Amino acid sequence: MHPFSSLLFHPLKINTALSLPEKFTFPFYYEPHELSVLAAKDLQSYLETQIDFIHNFGLNAEQTGMVIGKMFGVMVVKNTQGDLGYLAAFSGKLADSNDVKGFVPTVYNTLNVTGFYKKGEAELNTINTEIDVLEHSSQLQNAKRKLMEAKSIFETELKSLKAKIKLEKKLRDQQRETMEDCLDSIAYNELLKNLKAQSISYQVKLKHLKRYWEQNIKELEDHLEVLKTPINDLKVYRANLSASLQKRIHEQYQFLNSRGESKDLLDIFKNTSSPIPPAGSGECAAPKLFQYAYKNNLKPIAMAEFWWGASPKSQVRKHKQFYPSCRSKCEPILGFMMQGLNVDINPIEQAISHEPALEIIYEDDFLLLVNKPHEFLSVPGKTISNSVLTKMQAYLPNASGPLLLHRLDMSTSGLLLVAKSIHIHKQLQKQFIERSIKKRYVALLDGVIPNTEGTINLPLRVDLDNRPQQLVCYQYGKQAITKYKVITAENGVTRIHFYPVTGRTHQLRVHAAHSQGLKTPIVGDDLYGTKAKRLYLHAESLTFIHPVTKKIQTITCNAPF
Structure with a gap:
C-alpha cells in the first residue's frame, strides 16, 4: 500500500538533474511540469490503493453509491529549509467531508457543526419543514379546494346564463320581426315594451350572478390569503436568512496572495461580470493549495490538476487526465492569489x-x-x-x-x-x-x-x-x-x-x-x-x-x- 502521510507536506524524491521551472504554472492553459507529473503520479498511486476513506469514483463496478468523479490538484512547493515536496487537494468534498487525511484543508469549512453556517443551515431546514407542513395542511387544502369549486361553479353558471340570454335575444328578435305585420301599432308597441323588459330582466340576472359569485370568491380568496400569510412570512424570513448566510460565508473566505495581502470573495468578484460569486467559489483544489502554501511559508513552484474517476455525463473528463483550473470560479480568485508570483504567460495570448x-x-x-x-x-x-x-x-x-x-x-x-x-x-x-x-x-x-x-x-x-x-x-x-x-x-x-x-x-x-x-x-x-x-x-x-x-x-x- 502506498504510504500517504497525515502530514500535509509530502516529500518528493526527484532526480538531482531535474531543474526547477523558472516560472509558476499558468493554471488555465499549461503542460504540467515534470515535477508536477511526479507529484501527481505519487498521489494517484495512493488513490489506487488507499483505505482511508470510502468514495465511489465509478472505477469499481461492485462499489455502491452515487458515482462522483473528482478533480485533484498537486502543488510542488519548497519549504524554508529548501526541501521540495508537494501539497494535495481535492475540489469540493471528498467522501462527504472537507477534512481528509493528507489533503490540505478548505479555505473555510462550511461543514463545521459548531460554525454559524451549519447552525444557519439547520434553521433553514427547520423553516423548510414548517413551510411544508403549512402548505400541506388540511385547512389550506380545503380553502384552495373551495375556491377552485366556487370559480368552477361561477364559470358554469355564467356560461349557462349567457347562452340562455343569447337564445332569448334571438327569440325576441324573431318576435319583433314576425309580429310587426300581425299587430296594430298599439299592441306592437306593447310587445316591444315587454320584450325590452325581458332583456333588462336578463341583464339584471347577469349582474346579480356576477356580483354574488365575485363577492363569494373574494371572501374565499381573502380567507386563503389569511392562511397563506404565515407561509409567506416564513418564506421572506427564509430568503433574508439565506442571503445573510451567503454574505457571511463569502466574507469568511479570506484568500491570501504571495505578498501577504488578503481579500474575501465579495471583494475579489466585485469588479467582474458576475459580482455575486458563483456557487462553490473557493472550493476548488487550486485555491486550497495556494492558501495552505502561503499560510505555512511554503514557496509555490509548480501546479497541476487531474481528473480521477468516471467521466460525468455532460463534460469530457478522462481518468488521470490533466485539466486546467475552471474559469468562472477560479480565474478571479487565482488572479488575486498569484499576485506577487512570477507566473508563466498565457500561451493563448502568444x-x-x-x-x-x-x-x-x-x-x-x-x-x-x-x-x-x-x-x-x-x-x-x-x-x-x-x-x-x-x-x-x-x-x-x-x-x-x-x-x-x-x-x-x-x-x-x-x-x-x-x-x-x-x-x-x-x-x-x-x-x-x-x-x-x-x-x-x-x-x-x-x-x-x-x-x-x-x-x-x-x-x-x-x-x-x-x-x-x-x-x-x-x-x-x-x-x-x-x-x-x-x-x-x-x-x-x-x-x-x-x-x-x-x-x-x-x-x-x-x-x-x-x-x-x-x-x-x-x-x-x-x-x-x-x-x-x-x-x-x-x-x-x-x-x-x-x-x-x-x-x-x-x-x-x-x-x-
Missing part, C-alpha cells in the same frame, strides 16, 4: 502570428477558398488582431460584405470560404443556413474505435464555468449531429472522416472525446484530450453550388498530416 500570405486553394471573380493554418484565428480575438479575416481584408481591399462565410477553431486547419461581395455572401450564406453545403474533415483519433461508420447526435451548449469548452446538455443544448467514417486504424491511431450536419462550436472535438460519443479524443486536443504539437483536425473538403455558374463545386485541401 498565438502563432503566421506572417506569410495565406495559401489560396481556389479563386475566381466572385469567391475564394483559403487554407487556414492551425493555431491561427479565423477572426480577430480580444488581444490578437492577426487573423484570416484581417488578411483577407488586406488581400481584397475592394471587396464588400463580411467576407468570411464560416469559421474554424483556432486549433483547426483547413478550408474557409470567402465571398468577394455582399451579394455573393448572401447567396452562399443561404446554402449554409439550409445546410446544403457539405463539409468533410479529416482527423486522427487517439485510439481505435469499434465501429467503422455511424452518426453521433449529442446536443451541445457552452460550459459556463469553462468557456469556450462545450457540454453535452439535453435540456438546454442545441442539436449537434456528426456523421463519421473510419479510413484506417494503425498503431493505436485512427484516421477518420467527419461529416458535420450541424456546425456547433467544438462539435467534432466533443463528439469524438465524449463518453457518449466515440470516447476517443482527437490527437493533440488540449481541451478534451492530450496536448501535442498540434490539433490533428483539418477541414479537407467543401462542396457547394457556385452562386454564379450554378454548378456544384467540390474544393479539396489535403491534410498536412
Whole structure:
C-alpha cells in the first residue's frame, strides 16, 4: 500500500538533474511540469490503493453509491529549509467531508457543526419543514379546494346564463320581426315594451350572478390569503436568512496572495461580470493549495490538476487526465492569489502570428477558398488582431460584405470560404443556413474505435464555468449531429472522416472525446484530450453550388498530416 502521510507536506524524491521551472504554472492553459507529473503520479498511486476513506469514483463496478468523479490538484512547493515536496487537494468534498487525511484543508469549512453556517443551515431546514407542513395542511387544502369549486361553479353558471340570454335575444328578435305585420301599432308597441323588459330582466340576472359569485370568491380568496400569510412570512424570513448566510460565508473566505495581502470573495468578484460569486467559489483544489502554501511559508513552484474517476455525463473528463483550473470560479480568485508570483504567460495570448500570405486553394471573380493554418484565428480575438479575416481584408481591399462565410477553431486547419461581395455572401450564406453545403474533415483519433461508420447526435451548449469548452446538455443544448467514417486504424491511431450536419462550436472535438460519443479524443486536443504539437483536425473538403455558374463545386485541401 502506498504510504500517504497525515502530514500535509509530502516529500518528493526527484532526480538531482531535474531543474526547477523558472516560472509558476499558468493554471488555465499549461503542460504540467515534470515535477508536477511526479507529484501527481505519487498521489494517484495512493488513490489506487488507499483505505482511508470510502468514495465511489465509478472505477469499481461492485462499489455502491452515487458515482462522483473528482478533480485533484498537486502543488510542488519548497519549504524554508529548501526541501521540495508537494501539497494535495481535492475540489469540493471528498467522501462527504472537507477534512481528509493528507489533503490540505478548505479555505473555510462550511461543514463545521459548531460554525454559524451549519447552525444557519439547520434553521433553514427547520423553516423548510414548517413551510411544508403549512402548505400541506388540511385547512389550506380545503380553502384552495373551495375556491377552485366556487370559480368552477361561477364559470358554469355564467356560461349557462349567457347562452340562455343569447337564445332569448334571438327569440325576441324573431318576435319583433314576425309580429310587426300581425299587430296594430298599439299592441306592437306593447310587445316591444315587454320584450325590452325581458332583456333588462336578463341583464339584471347577469349582474346579480356576477356580483354574488365575485363577492363569494373574494371572501374565499381573502380567507386563503389569511392562511397563506404565515407561509409567506416564513418564506421572506427564509430568503433574508439565506442571503445573510451567503454574505457571511463569502466574507469568511479570506484568500491570501504571495505578498501577504488578503481579500474575501465579495471583494475579489466585485469588479467582474458576475459580482455575486458563483456557487462553490473557493472550493476548488487550486485555491486550497495556494492558501495552505502561503499560510505555512511554503514557496509555490509548480501546479497541476487531474481528473480521477468516471467521466460525468455532460463534460469530457478522462481518468488521470490533466485539466486546467475552471474559469468562472477560479480565474478571479487565482488572479488575486498569484499576485506577487512570477507566473508563466498565457500561451493563448502568444498565438502563432503566421506572417506569410495565406495559401489560396481556389479563386475566381466572385469567391475564394483559403487554407487556414492551425493555431491561427479565423477572426480577430480580444488581444490578437492577426487573423484570416484581417488578411483577407488586406488581400481584397475592394471587396464588400463580411467576407468570411464560416469559421474554424483556432486549433483547426483547413478550408474557409470567402465571398468577394455582399451579394455573393448572401447567396452562399443561404446554402449554409439550409445546410446544403457539405463539409468533410479529416482527423486522427487517439485510439481505435469499434465501429467503422455511424452518426453521433449529442446536443451541445457552452460550459459556463469553462468557456469556450462545450457540454453535452439535453435540456438546454442545441442539436449537434456528426456523421463519421473510419479510413484506417494503425498503431493505436485512427484516421477518420467527419461529416458535420450541424456546425456547433467544438462539435467534432466533443463528439469524438465524449463518453457518449466515440470516447476517443482527437490527437493533440488540449481541451478534451492530450496536448501535442498540434490539433490533428483539418477541414479537407467543401462542396457547394457556385452562386454564379450554378454548378456544384467540390474544393479539396489535403491534410498536412
